[in-house]
Amino acid sequence: xxxxxxxxxxxxxxxxxxxxxxxxxxxxxxxxxxxxxxxxxxxxxxxxxxxxxxxxxxxxxxxxxxxxxxxxxxxxxxxxxxxxxxxxxxxxxxxxxxxxxxxxxxxxxxxxxxx
Amino acid sequence: xxxxxxxxxxxxxxxxxxxxxxxxxxxxxxxxxxxxxxxxxxxxxxxxxxxxxxxxxxxxxxxxxxxxxxxxxxxxxxxxxxxxxxxxxxxxxxxxxxxxxxxxxxxxxxxxxxxxxxxxxxxxxxxxxxxxxxxxxxxxxxxxxxxxxxxxxxxxxxxxxxxxxxxxxxxxxxxxxxxxxxxxxxxxxxxxxxxxxxxxxxxxxxxxxxxxxxxxxxxxxxxxxxxxxxxxxxxxxxxxxxxxxxxxxxxxxxxxxxxxxxxxxxxxxxxxxxxxxxxxxxxxxxxxxxxxxxxxxxxxxxxxxxxxxxxxxxxxxxxxxxxxxxxxxxxxxxxxxxxxxxxxxxxxxxxxxxxxxxxxxxxxxxxxxxxxxxxxxxxxxxxxxxxxxxxxxxxxxxxxxxxxxxxxxxxxxxxxxxxxxxxxxxxxxxxxxxxxxxxxxxxxxxxxxxxxxxxxxxxxxxxxxxxxxxxxxxxxxxxxxxxxxxxxxxxxxxxxxxxxxxxxxxxxxxxxxxxxxxxxxxxxxxxxxxxxxxxxxxxxxxxxxxxxxxxxxxxxxxxxxxxxxxxxxxxxxxxxxxxxxxxxxxxxxxxxxxxxxxxxxxxxxxxxxxxxxxxxxxxxxxxxxxxxxxxxxxxxxxxxxxxxxxxxxxxxxxxxxxxxxxxxxxxxxxxxxxxxxxxxxxxxxxxxxxxxxxxxxxxxxxxxxxxxxxxxxxxxxxxxxxxxxxxxxxxxxxxxxxxxxxxxxxxxxxxxxxxxxxxxxxxxxxxxxxxxxxxx
Numbered sequence: 001x002x003x004x005x006x007x008x009x010x011x012x013x014x015x016x017x018x019x020x021x022x023x024x025x026x027x028x029x030x031x032x033x034x035x036x037x038x039x040x041x042x043x044x045x046x047x048x049x050x051x052x053x054x055x056x057x058x059x060x061x062x063x064x065x066x067x068x069x070x071x072x073x074x075x076x077x078x079x080x081x082x083x084x085x086x087x088x089x090x091x092x093x094x095x096x097x098x099x100x101x102x103x104x105x106x107x108x109x110x111x112x113x114x115x
Numbered sequence: 116x117x118x119x120x121x122x123x124x125x126x127x128x129x130x131x132x133x134x135x136x137x138x139x140x141x142x143x144x145x146x147x148x149x150x151x152x153x154x155x156x157x158x159x160x161x162x163x164x165x166x167x168x169x170x171x172x173x174x175x176x177x178x179x180x181x182x183x184x185x186x187x188x189x190x191x192x193x194x195x196x197x198x199x200x201x202x203x204x205x206x207x208x209x210x211x212x213x214x215x216x217x218x219x220x221x222x223x224x225x226x227x228x229x230x231x232x233x234x235x236x237x238x239x240x241x242x243x244x245x246x247x248x249x250x251x252x253x254x255x256x257x258x259x260x261x262x263x264x265x266x267x268x269x270x271x272x273x274x275x276x277x278x279x280x281x282x283x284x285x286x287x288x289x290x291x292x293x294x295x296x297x298x299x300x301x302x303x304x305x306x307x308x309x310x311x312x313x314x315x316x317x318x319x320x321x322x323x324x325x326x327x328x329x330x331x332x333x334x335x336x337x338x339x340x341x342x343x344x345x346x347x348x349x350x351x352x353x354x355x356x357x358x359x360x361x362x363x364x365x366x367x368x369x370x371x372x373x374x375x376x377x378x379x380x381x382x383x384x385x386x387x388x389x390x391x392x393x394x395x396x397x398x399x400x401x402x403x404x405x406x407x408x409x410x411x412x413x414x415x416x417x418x419x420x421x422x423x424x425x426x427x428x429x430x431x432x433x434x435x436x437x438x439x440x441x442x443x444x445x446x447x448x449x450x451x452x453x454x455x456x457x458x459x460x461x462x463x464x465x466x467x468x469x470x471x472x473x474x475x476x477x478x479x480x481x482x483x484x485x486x487x488x489x490x491x492x493x494x495x496x497x498x499x500x501x502x503x504x505x506x507x508x509x510x511x512x513x514x515x516x517x518x519x520x521x522x523x524x525x526x527x528x529x530x531x532x533x534x535x536x537x538x539x540x541x542x543x544x545x546x547x548x549x550x551x552x553x554x555x556x557x558x559x560x561x562x563x564x565x566x567x568x569x570x571x572x573x574x575x576x577x578x579x580x581x582x583x584x585x586x587x588x589x590x591x592x593x594x595x596x597x598x599x600x601x602x603x604x605x606x607x608x609x610x611x612x613x614x615x616x617x618x619x620x621x622x623x624x625x626x627x628x629x630x631x632x633x634x635x636x637x638x639x640x641x642x643x644x645x646x647x648x649x650x651x652x653x654x655x656x657x658x659x660x661x662x663x664x665x666x667x668x669x670x671x672x673x674x675x676x677x678x679x680x681x682x683x684x685x686x687x688x689x690x691x692x693x694x695x696x697x698x699x700x701x702x703x704x705x706x707x708x709x710x711x712x713x714x715x716x717x718x719x720x721x722x723x724x725x726x727x728x729x730x731x732x733x734x735x736x737x738x739x740x741x742x743x744x745x746x747x748x749x750x751x752x753x754x755x756x757x758x759x760x761x762x763x764x765x766x767x768x769x770x771x772x773x774x775x776x777x778x779x780x781x782x783x784x785x786x787x788x789x790x791x792x793x794x795x796x797x798x799x800x801x802x803x804x805x806x807x808x809x810x811x812x813x814x815x816x817x818x819x820x821x822x823x824x825x826x827x828x829x830x831x832x833x834x835x836x837x838x839x840x841x842x843x844x845x846x847x848x849x850x851x852x853x854x855x856x857x858x859x860x861x862x863x864x865x866x867x868x869x870x871x872x873x874x875x876x877x878x879x880x881x882x883x884x885x886x887x888x889x890x891x
Contacts (some may be wrong), residue, residue, distance in 0.1 A: 002729045002821075002825055003395065003822065003872065004719060004723065004724060005193050005293050005727070005760070005821070006733075006818045006819075006821040006822050006825075007727070007818055008727045008730050008731060009817055009818060009821055010728075010815055010816075010817045010818030010821075011731045011734055011735075011814060012730070012814075013686075013810075013813055013814045013817045014154025014810045014811050014812075014813060014815075015734040015735065015737065015738045015810070016734075016811070017689075017693055017810040017814070018738060018806055018810035018865055019692055019737075019738060020686075020797065020798070021686045021689050021693075021806040021809070021810070022686065022806075023686060023797035023798055024795050024796075024797060026743065026788065026791050026792070026795060027746075027794065028685075029634075029737075030737055030746050030747075030750060033132060033750055033780065034267065034737065034750070037754065037757050038755055038817070040757065042817070042821060043597070044760075044761070044764070044766070044769075045821055045825065046821070046824055046825070047832070047834075049764050050762065050764065050823070051764060052763065052764070052765055053685060053763065053765045054765040054766065054768075055154060055765070055834075055849075055850040055851060056848055056849055056850070057838075057841060057842050057848040057849075057850065058848075059474060062733060062839075062842050062843065063809055063838050063839055063842075064838055064850065067176075068765065068838070069765030069766060070832060070834045071834055071837055071850040071851045071854055072832070072833065072834045072837060073263050074122075074766045074768065074769055075851050075854040075855050075859060077766075077769055078768060078769055078833065078851065078855060079855070079862060080867050081769070081772050081773055081776050082403065082772070082776065082865055082866060082870065083870070084867055085776045085780060085849060086869055086870045086873035086874075087165045087781065087873065088780060088783075089783060089873060089877055090786045090873045090876050090877055092783060092784065093787070093876075093877045093880045093881060094876075094880060095791070096787050096790055096791060096880075097880045097881075098491070099790075099791060099792065100546070100790075104298035105791065105792045105795065106795070106797050107684070107685045107686065108684060108686075108797065110173055110685060111683035111685075
């Protein structure tokens with residue numbers, strides 16, 4: 001499965017980066033979202049994969065029964081998901097505003113508007 | 116009181132001086148009082164350093180050390196021996212006179228308080244440099260002198276020439292400073308210590324070290340730029356843009372001697388080899404001649420003196436290069452004598468400028484009637500400059516000639532250089548003393564009258580000292596010169612100074628140089644008017660020109676590079692970042708052995724493969740979609756697919772969050788995209804193919820990285836710790852939750868803050884109603 005996931009991560013990076021290099025500002029947002037999925041999956045696999053064993057401590061035990069999924073990457077990704085949503089929401093509204101003010105969605109034209 | 120406090124007191128006074136000045140300025144004559152009060156510190160420091168003389172003369176040394184960065188071997192250390200004491204006395208003693216002089220010279224100047232700050236900052240830095248006991252400490256103070264010199268040269272900051280000269284001095288000495296830093300670090304590595312006493316004791320080891328030549332060259336670069344040696348001499352005449360007290364203090368008596376100090380300081384460590392002998396002596400001798408000759412082509416008194424300072428610095432460097440006992444003694448005596456008379460002459464020039472409104476020799480003459488005291492002091496100091504008469508510099512000159520006569524290789528050449536530069540000194544002395552003060556009266560821009568006491572007192576004191584020490588050199592010889600010579604040579608040598616050395620070849624050469632000097636002076640005007648155009652043609656290609664060419668080149672390069680990289684196109688930035696990452700990571704990847712990981716082929720289940728294919732297809736659909744809604748929907752599919760992977764691999768919390776956030780994102784995108792323009796294709800086909808190639812290689816690289824990363828573990832994971840402590844320490848059974856709210860609770864606080872800021876931003880942007888710009 002690791003190899004398959006590795007390919008998925010690579011594919012998400014490729015599509016995300018390709019979209020970030022577009023001139024259309026709307027596509028930039030899509031690229032950003034794809035990139036954050038890719039990064040989350042990267043962290044997830046980097047911790048090692050364990051099937052269907054969430055890091056929970058059952059009643060009556062002091063430690064989770066081995067093997068269990070690595071909890072640390074999960075905590076990091078949880079933070080990352082929420083943050084990337086914040087970034088996405090802010091970027092969206094910013095672009096919306098910029099489009100309304102500047103009247104173009106072509107990044108090449110936007111570069112000459114801060115006069 | 117200890118040495119560290121003595122050095123740091125200068126910085127403290129530097130910050131207090133402007134307040135003092137501002138407070139006292141309100142009273143009548145308050146400005147003058149402030150100058151005297153500020154001068155109390157350097158006076159006290161002079162007395163303090165003087166109290167060390169007897170102990171130092173007995174051969175003792177003092178070390179004060181504070182730990183600074185002990186892991187790096189860097190300490191704030193101070194070290195007092197003969198050489199550092201000589202410099203400390205010169206710096207604080209002349210500093211006191213300069214502060215008093217400046218209070219009068221710049222009286223009424225709106226930034227006089229600031230001037231005191233710079234001046235005292237410089238004094239403290241210079242003291243720190245002279246007394247440093249750790250070569251990194253030394254370097255820090257070395258750079259501080261460059262910076263305070265920059266501030267002082269550019270003191271009249273509204274003048275473009277002053278700003279340019281300040282920058283030039285800073286860049287030239289700063290470049291040398293960088294070289295010096297490299298040299299000092301190598302030196303510390305070679306010796307195994309940055310502490311000066313340890314270094315001074317390991318000279319033989321360093322001279323035979325493999326890195327000796329690089330160390331020597333780097334240290335010499337630092338010394339030569341600071342002490343204005345050819346071909347770096349051009350910044351010193353430029354620095355004459357500074358107010359005259361600065362020229363007298365920094366650019367004749369103290370700072371420019373820092374390079375000489377460095378050579379003397381490191382003589383026991385680096386000196387005595389053939390490399391040292393040939394490089395240092397040659398550079399010094401060339402500078403001696405070039406400085407002396409260029410001095411003849413100036414009519415601005417300050418520039419005449421500046422070039423003769425260049426020549427004097429060359430003399431000192433050449434003597435240190437020779438490195439014999441005789442030469443070192445000559446260097447120390449000449450250094451002391453030069454500081455006294457050159458400081459005095461600069462201050463006299465300032466007094467003349469102050470009282471007549473000009474310092475152009477052509478427009479001055481017969482001032483002795485209007486300014487008798489100034490004229491007297493000028494003649495006294497000029498006798499010292501000429502080095503002929505009952506003065507200290509005469510002793511220095513005799514020692515110099517004796518040292519040169521003892522040289523084995525190239526003796527005739529060196530003797531000729533010494534005699535000629537001696538003659539040029541005599542000519543310069545005549546130019547600055549006879550021409551302005553004697554002969555027919557010449558009308559000046561301001562009606563000339565005698566300078567106030569505070570303007571002639573300092574130079575008079577210095578010039579008199581030169582005579583007194585010359586007539587009775589015993590105390591100074593045994594108390595200051597001998598210990599300094601001992602600390603340069605690394606062994607105690609008897610030093611006996613006296614005016615009369617008997618009828619010997621040195622005296623004969625001295626007489627010859629005086630005669631030549633007077634001949635040059637008699638023909639000076641004719642020489643200057645007839646050959647100026649010739650020298651100008653030569654010096655168009657001098658080092659100052661190269662400085663300009665290099666500086667322009669750097670600016671042009673920076674401009675082109677900025678236009679190339681900072682072009683304002685976001686996609687180009689992204690492209691450059693991605694391409695460089697691929698290049699650098701890919702390079703490491705290939706060098707590090709490439710893809711030789713053991714693939715972890717955990718059995719693949721069909722539904723997992725299905726999810727993977729769905730994610731990839733959805734991602735491609737998001738890229739290819741022509742409609743905004745289609746792209747958003749595909750993006751949602753990707754997000755839900757990722758959530759499914761989370762579920763399958765034991766991360767229910769992640770999956771839950773991902774489902775919620777993904778839903779929210781899709782809703783948000785749909786809402787906002789409705790107001791945004793349709794997807795447009797702006798790029799050319801070529802650009803798209805190029806971007807696709809780059810994006811695909813970045814993706815492939817990431818895939819390979821994931822595969823390699825999975826088979827490598829550098830350290831045991833810390834997750835076991837979390838699993839073990841979760842229940843006993845945090846009383847939670849869901850370890851992910853415990854990590855978020857307990858073990859890494861601060862991270863979560865940061866996350867919440869980021870979200871809150873983003874929410875405020877969104878709210879503010881939505882409320883923003885930008886007004887249309889008014890027409891021009």
